[in-house]
Each structure stands twice: as C-alpha cells, then as structure tokens.
Amino acid sequence: MKLALPAIALACACQGAAAQSGTVTQQTSSSSGSLATITQIGDDNHAGRPGSTIDGIVQQDIHGRALATVYQQGSGNLAGLTQDGTSSNRGEIEARLTQSGTANDASVTQHIVTSSLLVVEQQGTGNSASVAQRYSADTHLEIHQSGTRNRLVVTQDDAVYNGPAITQVGEENTVSVGTRDATGSGPTIVQRGAANTARATITHSDLKSVDVQQQGQGNSVDAIQSDYATVARVVQNGDFNVASFVQAGYENSLTITQAGFSNTAIASQSTNGHAADISQTGSMNYSSVYQH
Numbered sequence: 001m002k003l004a005l006p007a008i009a010l011a012c013a014c015q016g017a018a019a020q021s022g023t024v025t026q027q028t029s030s031s032s033g034s035l036a037t038i039t040q041i042g043d044d045n046h047a048g049r050p051g052s053t054i055d056g057i058v059q060q061d062i063h064g065r066a067l068a069t070v071y072q073q074g075s076g077n078l079a080g081l082t083q084d085g086t087s088s089n090r091g092e093i094e095a096r097l098t099q100s101g102t103a104n105d106a107s108v109t110q111h112i113v114t115s116s117l118l119v120v121e122q123q124g125t126g127n128s129a130s131v132a133q134r135y136s137a138d139t140h141l142e143i144h145q146s147g148t149r150n151r152l153v154v155t156q157d158d159a160v161y162n163g164p165a166i167t168q169v170g171e172e173n174t175v176s177v178g179t180r181d182a183t184g185s186g187p188t189i190v191q192r193g194a195a196n197t198a199r200a201t202i203t204h205s206d207l208k209s210v211d212v213q214q215q216g217q218g219n220s221v222d223a224i225q226s227d228y229a230t231v232a233r234v235v236q237n238g239d240f241n242v243a244s245f246v247q248a249g250y251e252n253s254l255t256i257t258q259a260g261f262s263n264t265a266i267a268s269q270s271t272n273g274h275a276a277d278i279s280q281t282g283s284m285n286y287s288s289v290y291q292h
Contacts (some may be wrong), residue, residue: 006166024057026066031268034062037069038079045072047079057095063087068095075102084111093117102126110136118130120127123147133159153178160184171195179205186210186231194218209233214241227251243267258285 026034036057038047038061044237046071055070056079066086077099086093089286093116095268096104103126109120113136120129120143128151135157141164143152149236150168152175161184166175172195182205189211189252200210200227209231212221217239223232234243235255241258245267253275255264256265260282267276267289274291 001062012145024045024059025055026059026062034059034065035067037071039071040077041073043074044076045074045078047072047077047081056082058082059084060085061085064094070097070106072098073100077101077104077106079104079106082109082111083113083116084109086110086112086116087114095119097121099127099204100124104128106130108132110134114138116140118142120144122150125149127151129153131155131164133157133161135159136161138162141165141248143167145173148172150174152176154187156180157184158182160227163187166190166198167192169193173197175199177201179203181205189213191219192216196220214238221245225252236260256287258282 001228024036024038026036026165038057039256054099056072059066059068068081070081072079079097081095081097083095093113096119097108098121099106100123102124104122104124106120106129108131109121110133110184111210115138118141120131122129125148127145127147130153131156137160143164146169148170148173150170154164154177154253156179164187166174166189168191171191173191173193174197175189177200179202187200188210191198191214193216196214197220198212200223210223213235215237219236219241221234221243223245226249232254235260238260242262243265247254247255247269251269251273252269254267255277256278258265258280261284263280265278265284265287269291276289276291280285280287
C-alpha cells in the first residue's frame with residue numbers, strides 16, 4: 001500500500017492479518033502540515049518495503065506541522081520512518097515509533113529537521129533499533145527498550161540537539177551512540193538488568209555532558225570524547241563493572257562511581273583543564289588515571 005498525500009492528511013493502515021505491508025509518502029512545500037499513522041497488529045508486519053526497514057512513513061519538505069506515528073504489535077515486525085527537510089516554523093514536528101512483541105527491527109531517520117521530538121519504544125525480545133539524525137537543529141530524542149537482547153545504534157551528525165535520552169531495561173542490552181560535529185546536551189544512557197554494554201563515541205563536538213548509569217550484571221562502559229568535551233559521568237551498581245574513558249580537548253571533567261564486585265576503571269585525559277574523580281567500593285577494584 002502506497003499513498004501520496006497532500007497537506008493535513010491522515011494515512012492509516014490498520015491491519016490484523018499476516019504478512020502486512022504499509023507505506024505512506026507525504027511530500028509538499030505547503031505550510032498547512034501533514035499527519036501520517038500506520039497501525040499494524042499481528043505477525044510479520046512491515047511498515048515499509050517488505051523485508052526491510054526502508055520507507056514506511058516518509059515526510060519530505062513539510063514546512064509546517066508534521067506528525068508521524070507507527071505502531072506495531074506482534075512478531076517479526078519491521079518499521080521505517082523518515083522525516084526529511086521538515087521545519088517547525090508553522091507547527092510542531094513529532095515522530096513516534098512503538099513496537100511490542102518479538103524480533104522487532106526499527107529504523108528512524110531525521111534529515112534537516114528543526115525543533116522536533118522523536119520517541120522510539122520497543123518492548124519484547126530481540127529488539128533492534130537504528131536512529132540517525134543529520135544536519136538537524138533543536139531536536140529531542142527519547143528511546144525506551146524493555147525486554148531481552150535489545151540492540152540500539154544512534155548516529156548524530158552536524159546537529160544541535162537535546163539528548164538522546166536512552167533507557168534499556170532487561171537482559172543483554174547494548175547501546176552505541178556516535179556523534180560528530182554536534183552541539184548541545186550529550187547523551188544520557190540508563191541501563192537496568194544483566195549483560196549491559198554502552199559505548200559513546202563523540203568527535204569534534206561541543207557537548208555539555210555524557211551520562212551513563214548501569215544497574216545489574218556484566219556492565220561495561222566505553223566512551224571516547226574528542227574536542228570540547230566538558231563533563232562525563234558514569235555510575236555502575238552491581239557485578240562485573242568495567243569503565244574505560246578517553247577525553248581530549250578543553251575543559252574536561254570526569255566522574256566514575258563503581259559499586260560491587262569486579263570493578264575496573266581506566267581514564268585518560270589530555271590537554272587543558274582536567275579533573276578526574278574515581279570512586280570504587282566492593283571487590284577486586286582497579287583504577288588508573290592518566291592526565292597530561
């Protein structure tokens with residue numbers, strides 16, 4: 001199903017059978033705005049091209065109110081959502097993608113978007129999400145994953161943004177955030193459960209903070225910041241904690257707190273105003289700080 005819709009249009013694919021596919025395309029330069037919704041309940045749902053997370057809802061060159069919503073419930077769900085060249089000079093910009101079930105896969109892209117809210121929620125087993133924001137300003141990103149074997153990749157390039165705010169609850173959670181040439185508040189990552197892994201790589205960015213909180217077993221944090229990095233905070237509570245940090249450039253500050261069992265913290269900072277505070281309580285603690 002493919003619909004080409006004018007401004008202020010509602011597209012709804014409400015489906016309950018197997019092997020579902022839904023695609024909504026909106027393209028207009030009007031200031032009146034656009035609204036698109038895809039709802040799918042059942043198994044093997046595709047909000048986009050069959051077998052992929054391409055297309056789904058596509059909103060392009062919308063210079064007004066733009067709202068996009070994808071909701072999927074079942075197994076084997078695939079969803080794609082794209083907002084391209086959309087500005088909020090005449091209305092709000094918002095995208096929401098919700099998946100509930102097993103083996104869910106989602107891809108969300110915002111390109112040249114201003115003043116937007118993007119929310120991704122996944123519940124169940126085997127969830128995977130990929131979120132990309134490029135050349136966008138004043139964006140706010142919230143991602144919530146709960147269940148088992150959750151995977152998340154966030155990419156932000158040449159953007160002014162708030163967040164992302166990421167929460168993972170469950171087992172075998174993994175999150176990777178890559179930011180380049182960005183300005184704004186840094187990522188906040190909260191992981192609760194077992195076998196948690198978080199990695200943030202930030203280059204050539206003027207960010208205010210990076211905050212990682214992990215509760216549970218098998219925790220690991222690996223964050224790298226380069227140029228203009230200001231504040232980084234890591235809190236790990238429980239079991240197999242490992243934190244590794246590299247910061248380079250200008251007013252650096254780092255705080256690592258570890259509580260419980262096999263703790264290891266390694267930090268390296270170079271050039272300009274350094275400050276490092278590592279606190280470890282529990283068993284088999286090891287810390288190394290190198291500032292120069």
